[in-house]
Amino acid sequence: GEDVEQSLFLSVREGDSSVINCTYTDSSSTYLYWYKQEPGAGLQLLTYIFSNMDMKQDQRLTVLLNKKDKHLSLRIADTQTGDSAIYFCAEKNPNFGNEKLTFGTGTRLTIIP
């Protein structure tokens, strides 16, 4: 079955690094994603990683994937107030042609000045 889990809340001081964790259960997932949701806005794709990769870096964002443990993390370096949002991890259905995503419950990131 498909189930994606995240912790609900994370508080980080401005300037520190934030690490948001996610676990998933479908070992056949091909792509895993991180989306950002700000109040009143849509879901913004931050980054994604293909399942044959261990790490992907994009400016302040680093994604780590431990496929053995089915664990995905998102590290945000030098966290800023604009990073306050809810972060969702999602896995893509592996069935060819059906790209539906299964999302976690989201982690609310709060920045402490």
Add this chain to the structure above:
Amino acid sequence: GAGVSQSPRYKVTKRGQDVALRCDPISGHVSLYWYRQALGQGPEFLTYFNYEAQQDKSGLPNDRFSAERPEGSISTLTIQRTEQRDSAMYRCASYGRGGQETQYFGPGTRLLVL
């Protein structure tokens, strides 16, 4: 348009009324997905289309929910005889093939059933 658009952005209706939610995907995107997001939860899959064909409707909660995409572009999600438990954010996403392995989401329609 440049992105996915949805209308209306907010809809308040009385229990028992029908509602129609519209999604206008990114031009040229073959696939269109509908999700529902309850408060404090992540989005949950409802249904999806490739062109005008509905490929998977396994996420629709019951037969009061239906969706169509008659010309392979704009899609409408219809909820008949709305109930209070239908209150949620309804999100649409479109997906292009041949390159980006990502879905692009619209701003959503927040539905409140009184």
